[in-house]
Amino acid sequence: MNEPQRTALITGASAxxxxAFARMLAQEGYNLLLVARRAERLQTLATELADQHGIQCQSFAADLTDPASPAAIIEHATGLGIAIDVLINNAGLSAKDAFATTPWAKHAADIQLMVTGLTELCHRVLPGMQARGWGRIINLSSIAALAPPGASLxxxxxxxxxxxxxxxxDMELKPQGIHVTALCPGFTRTEFHDVMDTRDQADNLPAILWQDADDVVREGWQAVMKGKPVCVPGSVNKIVAASMLPLPVSVRYMLGRSMNPFKHTQ
Ligand SMILES: NC(=O)c1ccc[n+]([C@@H]2O[C@H](COP(=O)([O-])OP(=O)(O)OC[C@H]3O[C@@H](n4cnc5c(N)ncnc54)[C@H](OP(=O)(O)O)[C@@H]3O)[C@@H](O)[C@H]2O)c1
Structure with missing residues (x-):
């Protein structure tokens, strides 16, 4: 059991x-601040985890495509007297539509959610972590970052x-007791492909490629605690990533063009 007074901020905790991170960290005795847009789902989960594990569990509904959200989340935490020891930068989604015909506002929102907002949250929690000499940050990347690029993605x-x-x-902060890990899951059973509207294509992929969220989370948490800067969870994903990385750029491009199962069809 970890020290119960430590608090984890988890974005995208409603699904x-x-x-899965919220459930695992609650079991480990961490207090939680859960963030996503669906307030009711968050509140139900917060109540359940507080009752089950005797932790403090708060929820805060926020849309992370709004540039004001990262500051609002941290101000909310500060107002409640909560110090953030663990940050799980998890909220995210993907689209499958053509880049050129997708309105710029949609691209800008995706970048705000998964690039600018994620980076700002890291920046905003660091002063407290540095002052306490301890912090853990997991940023949700994907095996997509290690695999060949896909059209329109x-x-x-x-x-x-x-x-x-x-x-x-991680390189900058580890000497100060702060570990940062990029967690790079492959196909994970969540609502991701329902939101992306690629459920049919996803369901046709071989079962061996899929992991449960609980397994991804367990391996990601072990990695950040051990100070591993990159975690590719699951043996199959590790083999896929290791076999793709040494390929020449031209071969990766060719594979990416022919293999992307989520290509837009327009
Ligand atoms: N599942 C996979 O195969 C897979 C593989 C590699 C990487 N990942 C990454 O893992 C992370 C979690 O995805 P998941 O698979 O768990 O998908 P999911 O089941 O669809 O959950 C996504 C979470 O992000 C939240 N979210 C989405 N847009 C948001 C916004 N604008 N503001 C605040 N919260 C928002 C959603 O909550 P609300 O809708 O309530 O806001 C939800 O809690 C993502 O970063 C994803 O890219 C997933």
Missing amino acids: GIGE LYTGIKSYVLNISQSL
């Missing part, structure tokens, strides 16, 4: 990997940014 570039910035932050 999937974020919810802004997501690949976004998750590559997350993979790289996490390693840079």
Whole structure:
């Protein structure tokens, strides 16, 4: 059991990997601040986890595509006297539509959610972590950051940014007791493909490629506690990532063009 007074801020805690992190950290005795847009789901989960584990569990509804949200979340925590010791930057989604015909506002919102907002939250929690000499940050990247790029997927570039910035932050901050890990899951059973509207294509993929969110979360948490800057959870994902990385750029491009199962069809 970890020290019960430590608090974890989890974004995207209303479903999937974020919810699995909330359940795992509650079991470990962490207090929680849960963030997502669906207030009711968050509040139900917060009440359940507080009752089950005797922890303090708060929820805060926020849309992280709003540039004001990261500051509002931290101000809310400060107002409640909550210090953030663990940050799980998890909220995210992907789209499958053509880049050129998708309105810029949609691209800008995705970048705000998974790049700017994620980075700002890291920046805002660091002063407190530095003062206490302890912090753990997990940023949700994806195996997409290590695999060949896919047509139209802004997501690949976004998750590559997350993979790289996490390693840079870890290098800077580890001497101060703060570990940063880029967690790079492969296909994980969550609501992700329902939101992306690729459920049919996803369901046709071989079962061996899929993991449960609980397994992803367990391996990600072990990685950050051990100070590993990158975690690719699951043996199959590790083999896929390791076999793709040494390929020449031209071969990766060719594979990405022919293999992306979520290509837009317009
Ligand atoms: N599932 C996979 O196969 C997979 C693979 C690799 C990486 N990942 C990454 O893992 C992370 C979690 O995804 P998941 O698979 O757990 O998907 P999910 O089940 O769809 O959950 C996504 C979470 O993000 C939240 N979210 C989405 N947009 C938001 C916004 N604008 N503001 C605040 N919260 C928002 C959602 O909550 P609300 O809708 O309530 O706001 C939800 O809690 C993502 O970053 C994703 O890219 C997933």
